[in-house]
Amino acid sequence: ASVFRIVILPGDGIGPEVVTEAARVLEAVTAALPDVDLKLETYDFGGCSIDKFGEPLTEATLEACKSADAILMGAIGGPKWGVNSKVRPEQGLLALRKALGLYANIRPANFASDSLLNYSPLKPHIAQGVDMIVIRELIGGAYFGTRKELGASPQEDTAWDTMIYSVPEVQRITRVAAQVALAANPPLPIHSIDKANVLASSRLWRKVVIETLEEEFPQLKLDHHLVDSASMLIVSNPKKLNGVILTENLFGDILSDESSVIPGSLGLLPSASLAGAPSVADYKSADFKATPGLYEPIHGSAPDIAGQGIANPVGTILSAAMLLRYSLGLEKPAKAIEDAVRKVLDDTEKGGAGYRTADLAGQHKTKDVGDKVIEILKTL
Amino acid sequence: ASVFRIVILPGDGIGPEVVTEAARVLEAVTAALPDVDLKLETYDFGGCSIDKFGEPLTEATLEACKSADAILMGAIGGPKWGVNSKVRPEQGLLALRKALGLYANIRPANFASDSLLNYSPLKPHIAQGVDMIVIRELIGGAYFGTRKELGASPQEDTAWDTMIYSVPEVQRITRVAAQVALAANPPLPIHSIDKANVLASSRLWRKVVIETLEEEFPQLKLDHHLVDSASMLIVSNPKKLNGVILTENLFGDILSDESSVIPGSLGLLPSASLAGAPSVADYKSADFKATPGLYEPIHGSAPDIAGQGIANPVGTILSAAMLLRYSLGLEKPAKAIEDAVRKVLDDTEKGGAGYRTADLAGQHKTKDVGDKVIEILKTL
Numbered sequence: 127a128s129v130f131r132i133v134i135l136p137g138d139g140i141g142p143e144v145v146t147e148a149a150r151v152l153e154a155v156t157a158a159l160p161d162v163d164l165k166l167e168t169y170d171f172g173g174c175s176i177d178k179f180g181e182p183l184t185e186a187t188l189e190a191c192k193s194a195d196a197i198l199m200g201a202i203g204g205p206k207w208g209v210n211s212k213v214r215p216e217q218g219l220l221a222l223r224k225a226l227g228l229y230a231n232i233r234p235a236n237f238a239s240d241s242l243l244n245y246s247p248l249k250p251h252i253a254q255g256v257d258m259i260v261i262r263e264l265i266g267g268a269y270f271g272t273r274k275e276l277g278a279s280p281q282e283d284t285a286w287d288t289m290i291y292s293v294p295e296v297q298r299i300t301r302v303a304a305q306v307a308l309a310a311n312p313p314l315p316i317h318s319i320d321k322a323n324v325l326a327s328s329r330l331w332r333k334v335v336i337e338t339l340e341e342e343f344p345q346l347k348l349d350h351h352l353v354d355s356a357s358m359l360i361v362s363n364p365k366k367l368n369g370v371i372l373t374e375n376l377f378g379d380i381l382s383d384e385s386s387v388i389p390g391s392l393g394l395l396p397s398a399s400l401a402g403a404p405s406v407a408d409y410k411s412a413d414f415k416a417t418p419g420l421y422e423p424i425h426g427s428a429p430d431i432a433g434q435g436i437a438n439p440v441g442t443i444l445s446a447a448m449l450l451r452y453s454l455g456l457e458k459p460a461k462a463i464e465d466a467v468r469k470v471l472d473d474t475e476k477g478g479a480g481y482r483t484a485d486l487a488g489q490h491k492t493k494d495v496g497d498k499v500i501e502i503l504k505t506l
Numbered sequence: 507a508s509v510f511r512i513v514i515l516p517g518d519g520i521g522p523e524v525v526t527e528a529a530r531v532l533e534a535v536t537a538a539l540p541d542v543d544l545k546l547e548t549y550d551f552g553g554c555s556i557d558k559f560g561e562p563l564t565e566a567t568l569e570a571c572k573s574a575d576a577i578l579m580g581a582i583g584g585p586k587w588g589v590n591s592k593v594r595p596e597q598g599l600l601a602l603r604k605a606l607g608l609y610a611n612i613r614p615a616n617f618a619s620d621s622l623l624n625y626s627p628l629k630p631h632i633a634q635g636v637d638m639i640v641i642r643e644l645i646g647g648a649y650f651g652t653r654k655e656l657g658a659s660p661q662e663d664t665a666w667d668t669m670i671y672s673v674p675e676v677q678r679i680t681r682v683a684a685q686v687a688l689a690a691n692p693p694l695p696i697h698s699i700d701k702a703n704v705l706a707s708s709r710l711w712r713k714v715v716i717e718t719l720e721e722e723f724p725q726l727k728l729d730h731h732l733v734d735s736a737s738m739l740i741v742s743n744p745k746k747l748n749g750v751i752l753t754e755n756l757f758g759d760i761l762s763d764e765s766s767v768i769p770g771s772l773g774l775l776p777s778a779s780l781a782g783a784p785s786v787a788d789y790k791s792a793d794f795k796a797t798p799g800l801y802e803p804i805h806g807s808a809p810d811i812a813g814q815g816i817a818n819p820v821g822t823i824l825s826a827a828m829l830l831r832y833s834l835g836l837e838k839p840a841k842a843i844e845d846a847v848r849k850v851l852d853d854t855e856k857g858g859a860g861y862r863t864a865d866l867a868g869q870h871k872t873k874d875v876g877d878k879v880i881e882i883l884k885t886l
């Protein structure tokens with residue numbers, strides 16, 4: 127049997143609650159697979175780690191993550207470790223991304239079920255059918271370029287950051303976008319987003335995206351949007367961006383969050399951060415090796431509802447599905463989880479008891495949703 | 507009588523059509539004022555200037571703009587001078603902003619009339635009552651920092667831009683935001699947007715905004731949002747950002763465009779770019795001097811509908827109102843134009859003939875809307 131080591135980072139706030147359900151789902155879905163053996167290990171990370179050890183990411187947690195096949199995270203942060211604290215949970219997240227080389231952030235924004243259109247801020251005819259996958263470069267650009275803080279003396283009255291990209295950095299993220307586009311049938315179009323009419327880093331970005339796709343993936347459709355124009359389209363006509371949205375770190379931060387509110391609840395959406403993207407051929411090969419990856423729901427730690435057992439675990443459960451797909455190459459159980467989640471969400475529409483949490487006007491608890499997903503998985 | 511010199515830059519595509527109507531409105535509204543004398547002068551700018559002179563902003567146009575009291579622009583650009591051309595219309599716009607020191611871009615996003623809620627991509631209960639004014643720093647940040655293009659040799663395989671701000675740059679734009687907030691009664695809250703959890707330039711931004719407001723405008727309400735979170739709120743619950751949104755150049759580019767699609771048609775919205783903001787006291791003082799400013803609708807040159815006389819002139823007409831308000835200190839005729847526009851747009855709802863252009867599912871021509879605004883102005 128293949129043994130996979132999964133590190134669990136529950137984190138802060140509702141993190142532990144949602145991760146518990148996703149871990150149960152992971153165990154349930156793999157229990158049925160005779161040749162797959164998951165070992166789950168839990169580590170401190172984020173605010174809770176600051177409280178215990180004075181730092182968000184300890185050496186022990188980092189080492190565990192480095193040697194793991196994949197990482198499942200809940201959420202980190204909270205008012206206790208706010209913007210004015212010297213040590214903040216996000217620093218741990220940025221350091222972990224960098225240390226593991228997780229350069230590819232993958233964030234789908236779509237409706238698990240049309241019955242959720244009610245919760246979208248967009249009118250139904252605009253929201254229905256939205257199906258975007260934002261692929262954000264995660265360890266380059268202004269996040270990791272040289273920077274200078276405001277100085278103490280009046281002479282040093284500027285502060286700056288460098289938005290910097292190299293050719294290989296853009297090549298590799300473009301290849302990830304291509305693999306994700308090719309995994310769909312027919313392949314998805316790629317929409318590359320930049321600000322090439324102003325920024326040098328964006329001109330490099332555009333040039334390298336064009337060249338890489340032309341040379342290596344000439345079968346894929348590609349177009350380009352300026353970031354300001356893309357931010358309008360996501361609201362006014364998001365279906366025009368259906369497919370893969372490929373962009374740099376800072377633009378991806380903004381646009382992935384913007385698109386994530388379309389499906390109505392942040393509690394629904396998963397994410398993956400990868401150190402590469404295996405191709406479909408890789409998955410099929412006999413000597414497939416796990417691609418390291420960090421999986422987390424896109425929502426925050428929601429301290430206001432923490433400890434009540436009412437958080438929506440769907441985003442984390444779908445993150446677990448992405449973990450199976452991208453890191454372990456287990457497409458079938460990944461798909462099974464996604465189908466089960468769709469059934470659980472649709473249940474209310476069919477006159478069933480309904481398994482939705484409070485963010486979707488439901489009465490159900492975090493654990494009820496986990497239970498129901500596991501129950502349905504058994505029948506699939 | 508005060509004589510004001512207004513430079514008109516019709517530009518490309520639908521620019522000349524919409525600017526014609528706004529200029530007529532300006533003349534009509536000031537004809538009634540015995541002590542105000544407007545001199546309108548038209549100059550080449552943008553793509554049409556590239557075609558004639560090889561450059562988007564000639565010395566003659568620049569000099570005229572420098573000595574003018576205010577500038578009214580249509581729109582520039584088009585596929586003829588696309589992203590791959592060496593000389594592009596936008597270069598002229600960036601150069602003009604910089605040369606005139608137009609550091610404060612002001613862009614309201616609101617519903618001129620509730621009858622327009624139909625055209626919003628957002629659900630009515632989310633869109634109704636949205637009333638934001640984005641104040642974007644316009645000549646700093648990554649737009650004007652040092653940059654390096656991708657080199658020709660393999661050793662030079664990076665490109666970068668510098669997001670840089672100085673303390674005085676942030677102070678002055680904060681003061682403009684404060685003046686705009688104070689012009690309303692009660693004063694508007696200020697929402698400052700940054701990415702202070704990652705960027706040094708954003709930490710400077712946040713510190714200076716806080717200090718400037720605390721010291722100079724302690725009566726104003728201030729809060730802070732991270733740019734990713736703000737981009738979500740603009741879609742999911744934009745009224746939370748009602749008031750003044752204060753942000754740096756690149757974030758402002760993205761967020762102002764994002765918010766501008768809420769009112770349903772880009773054709774409706776005006777903008778002002780100022781070299782300062784007079785306070786209410788300034789306007790009232792006897793020796794008020796014009797504040798240089800460039801006024802333009804937020805829409806582009808729309809080459810697809812150019813020459814047909816069907817473009818919506820409302821955004822440009824409202825830009826002319828902002829010109830009267832901010833550059834000439836003429837609040838009353840500015841308000842009169844805004845009221846007249848509201849009446850023209852509302853007309854359809856009252857069973858009247860209706861004066862809406864095709865972007866609002868209307869049958870009326872650019873000129874019809876201009877005529878109607880002028881007709882109503884005469885009755886006010």
Ligand SMILES: CC(C)[C@H](C(=O)O)[C@@H](O)C(=O)O
Pocket residue numbers: 216219220379703704734
């Ligand atoms: C917490 C923060 C540093 C982080 C980012 O900006 O990358 C977050 O917003 C995200 O998108 O994961």
Ligand SMILES: CC(C)[C@H](C(=O)O)[C@@H](O)C(=O)O
Pocket residue numbers: 323324354596599600759
């Ligand atoms: C044309 C372009 C350079 C410009 C900008 O990015 O500032 C435009 O998008 C705007 O917002 O006025």
